Amino acid sequence: MRGQRSATLDDVARAAGVSRATASRVVTGQGPASARARDRVATAVAELGYVPDAAARALASRSGTRLAIAVIGRTAAVLGDPYVGRVLTTAAHIAAEREVGVSLHWVPLNAPVTLAGLAGSRGLGGLVVVNPTRPALETVPRALRGRVAAIGVGTRDVPSFDVDxxxxxxxxxxxxxxxxxxxxxxxxxxxxxxxxxxxxxxxxxxxxxxxxxxxxxxxxxxxxxxxxxxxxxxxxxxxxxxxxxxxxxxxxxxxxxxxxxxxxxxxxxxxxxxxxxxxxxxxxxxxxxxTHPVEEIAAAAARAVLDHDGRDPVTFFPSRLVVRESA
Amino acid sequence: MRGQRSATLDDVARAAGVSRATASRVVTGQGPASARARDRVATAVAELGYVPDAAARALASRSGTRLAIAVIGRTAAVLGDPYVGRVLTTAAHIAAEREVGVSLHWVPLNAPVTLAGLAGSRGLGGLVVVNPTRPALETVPRALRGRVAAIGVGTRDVPSFDVDxxxxxxxxxxxxxxxxxxxxxxxxxxxxxxxxxxxxxxxxxxxxxxxxxxxxxxxxxxxxxxxxxxxxxxxxxxxxxxxxxxxxxxxxxxxxxxxxxxxxxxxxxxxxxxxxxxxxxxxxxxxxxxTHPVEEIAAAAARAVLDHDGRDPVTFFPSRLVVRESA
DNA sequence: TATTGCCGTGGAAGCGCTTCCACGTGTGGG
DNA sequence: CCCACACGTGGAAGCGCTTCCACGGCAATA
Incomplete structure (x- = not known):
């Protein structure tokens, strides 16, 4: 059993007999690397049980590796709502595809906790706000604009996705x-x-x-x-x-x-x-x-913020009547 | 409207006419600071709309500011399950109390994505695994042991919380x-x-x-x-x-x-x-x-990992019969 | 008045990582 | 046979923040 300190990229580089730069290239898969280097680094990673530090990575690469979902609502009930569960499921899928994490935030209405504090912007790839209110939306830090989408509400302030x-x-x-x-x-x-x-x-x-x-x-x-x-x-x-x-x-x-x-x-x-x-x-x-195609809507919103595409401001998804027994 | 780059602590320090160290002390509320310094920094923060960078903070302070919830399951269905929604709601509350974020991860059974990759351990205050399997639990990085709890399954590997x-x-x-x-x-x-x-x-x-x-x-x-x-x-x-x-x-x-x-x-x-x-x-x-006191269970698990307390390995919460019409 | 202690402060050293850049090597063409 | 050009590589500079430490100034003590 190795010491308490978990392995860093330096440890890996040393073990593999290469420089930290090379180790980084191999681990991230970006940039050139010889087969030999690739091999040795891979071995070292496996041996040391190396796990890249997400914080350091986000800091150095100044790129977002997290999709944040902020759910706005009056009570905790909103999170118990199946609607939110479906949104989260979908977001988790899209995020997994893109290899980014998902963070979840419950923002009480009239929240002293604003979306600004939530974001801590570095390392945030995008923000999907569920059921946003205008005041809440206004607390989104400027640096994040363009990486924010709303669902559950049609607003022109940010790209929005909702059922029609x-x-x-x-x-x-x-x-x-x-x-x-x-x-x-x-x-x-x-x-x-x-x-x-x-x-x-x-x-x-x-x-x-x-x-x-x-x-x-x-x-x-x-x-x-x-x-x-x-x-x-x-x-x-x-x-x-x-x-x-x-x-x-x-x-x-x-x-x-x-x-x-x-x-x-x-x-x-x-x-x-x-x-x-x-x-x-x-x-x-x-x-x-x-019907309410929650999954489609959530997927569209998640993709929009992650891909940073400049889409139409408001997209409505069609709803279809389902006749059963009660009417 | 200010430039693209969002304000850093350096900007705040400069605007307030103090050193970065002092600014940091004021912002975090840790360490000594004169009333005058506190004032000037607070003003600068408000003026510049400064938001601390979570990644940098986690990196520098090497402390956890995130509660991760990993949901293990065969299909996406698990996340749509009201059970998971209730767990998340509760976790979000506990996390909000402690002023830490929540990240959500869906780990497919027989996942190539292990809990190790998920964690990216720095900045992780604790990990609650929902419905863990033994193999999944074994992928938890060593550095994290002691900050992991399981719910939905009684296992002796980590502190566990479940309904009886x-x-x-x-x-x-x-x-x-x-x-x-x-x-x-x-x-x-x-x-x-x-x-x-x-x-x-x-x-x-x-x-x-x-x-x-x-x-x-x-x-x-x-x-x-x-x-x-x-x-x-x-x-x-x-x-x-x-x-x-x-x-x-x-x-x-x-x-x-x-x-x-x-x-x-x-x-x-x-x-x-x-x-x-x-x-x-x-x-x-x-x-x-x-009954299944999901909220109590989830709260206990979240608190356990966040407080890092060494509790009993397995806690079962009582279930109570509710007789209605179907039986 | 000289000495001790303390408190607020700034300088500087990192946290672990990515990435720019310059530096050898080995190959192909002139 | 020499020059140009790739390509793989290592050195080093940060990313934005916390925190250790040493320093100066003040009040309290001798």
Whole structure:
């Protein structure tokens, strides 16, 4: 068992009988190196169990070797959300392809911890901000601009990637109308997330087209809120015949809340969600919803920051209606 | 608008009219500094928008400022699993308390990418390995030993934290027995995860105690597997009157598969899961299960590596039976 | 007034790595 | 046979930061 100190590149170079410069070239695979040198260094690396120091490497090469994901949100709940899990999974994949690490940051809303501190910019290859708010985005250090992308919100400040929840909502609500529903309530997302506005707008338009009043209650994308929202809606508008929630989690909660109220779904009230999460097809009745290609979106964002390409400011990914039993 | 290069500590020192050493002391808050110096440096920092470079800091101070979470698993699915999301949430919190970052790594089973490469040890304050396999654990660089903890598996190699799924399973299966079930099938976890062994053992013991045969099929903690497992069980042992799955996700899938087969739950077959995930109470019928204090476990593991305390090698957290409608 | 002690400070030495540059070598063409 | 040109190599200069150490100035003590 060797001493405490872990092996450095100098140790490797010495063991291999070459200079540190040569050892570095071999280890990184950059620059010329004779077969002989390559061999000896490789042997030494294996023998000493050498692992390059990420910090030193980042410092010397002044290049990013890390993809940071910052999740903005009011509570810890956001990280428990399957949505974030899918984003992280995807990011981890893209990062693995590029051989960069992923760092994860949870930024509370109205955070004293800003994205600036988070970044510690050297060694940061790119930053993907999930559900950014404008103030949060403004704390991104200047040096990083151009290596930042947003997902979950369409903003023009940085390249953004999001699902097209305008047409998605349109599709769902029209489906409800086409099955004879007219008194349709909507549970939105949290008010600090502007992405819901486009959806609400789409909903209003359809309601207007068929001469119905709008029934909007604020949500927060959680299942718990769905339960209370169901009660709220049925007490404010007892003749409601359909509920559309901008999140499957919430829709599932609505299903539960309605069940507790003794309301039959879809016989009495139809329920539809948005996202098409894995559980959507496991609920009873199975949830009608609209897809949300989270993986595609996250991959696009991760690639955008890592490749540093100057893309269109906002990209919307299409959402597709999935009709199951609940509506 | 200042030049491209972001401000360094030298810039701050110059602007404040002090030496770099003093500036460093003020910024880190370590070491003596006069009120005057503190003031001037603080002003300069604010003015220049200075952000310390994490890499350089880690390199110079040779101290860890990052908590790494490595998730071991066969497919990307593991990261989509709510379990991992909860672990990450918790880790992010603990890390935020300690003012360290979190990095996330997905390590495929039989990974060419080992935990060694992941670590790039400098700047790593600790490593929590989720669902470690012994080979994976062996790739952890020596320098890191003592700053590594495992969760999701009880291993003696490093401090480990896991739910006590032996007594948890015992509780669930005895509950099934107490409600008159005798022909109970079990869907296990993935075979590469040794943690399931203790659970299977507990199940076998109860079955033996009441003179029933064991009916075990291998699972993988996914809902999809639950659907196929239900079909498999009902065709192999048509008289089965209860199914216990070691994961709620799988149990939910079993519910779905049984429904497709026209089997009534719990009338014909009782179903129970393990984990008590959020969706457990949203399914119809609501799922009977046993708790899994993921947050507590993850917090304990994160604290253990960050505080570098020499705790007991294996800690099991108790699981509590939650009876709902499905069993 | 001379001596001891302490505190705030700046100089300088690295942390482990990448990369520029200059320096031999060995090859091909003139 | 000599010059040009590659190519592989080692020396050395940093990357931005922390921290050791020695130094000067001040107040407290003799």
């Amino acid at each position: 929840n305008r047409t998605g909502t349109d599709g769902v609500v029209r489906h409800l109308v086409s099955t004879g529903r007219r008194r349709i309530a909507m549970v939105t997302g949290p008010s600090w997330l502007p992405c819901g506005d486009r959806a609400v707008e789409a909903y209003r338009r359809v309601m207007q087209d068929c001469g119905s009043e709008t029934r909007v209650v604020a949500g927060d994308f959680t299942a718990a809120r769905g339960v209370t929202a169901a009660a709220e809606i049925m007490s404010r508008w007892p003749d409601t015949d359909a509920v559309f929630a901008l999140s499957d989690l919430t829709a599932l909660g609505v299903l539960d809340g309605l069940h507790a109220l003794g309301v039959q779904v879809p016989a009495d009230v139809a329920v539809a969600g948005f996202d098409d999460i894995a559980f959507a097809c496991l609920s009873r009745p199975a949830l009608t919803t609209s | 799924n032996r007594t948890g399973t015992d509780g669930v299966v005895r509950h099934l027995v107490s409600t008159g079930r005798r022909r109970i099938a079990m869907v296990t976890g993935p075979s590469w995860l040794p943690c399931g062994d203790r659970a299977v053992e507990a199940y076998r013991r109860v079955m033996q105690d009441c003179g029933s045969e064991t009916r075990v099929v291998a699972g993988d903690f996914t809902a999809a597997r639950g659907v196929t497992a239900a079909a498999e069980i009902m065709s192999r042992w048509p008289d089965t009157d209860a199914v216990f799955a070691l994961s709620d996700l799988t149990a939910l899938g079993v519910l779905d598969g049984l429904h497709a087969l026209g089997v009534q739950v719990p009338a014909d077959v009782a179903v129970a899961g393990f984990d008590d995930i959020a969706f457990a109470c949203l399914s119809r019928p609501a799922l009977t299960t046993s």
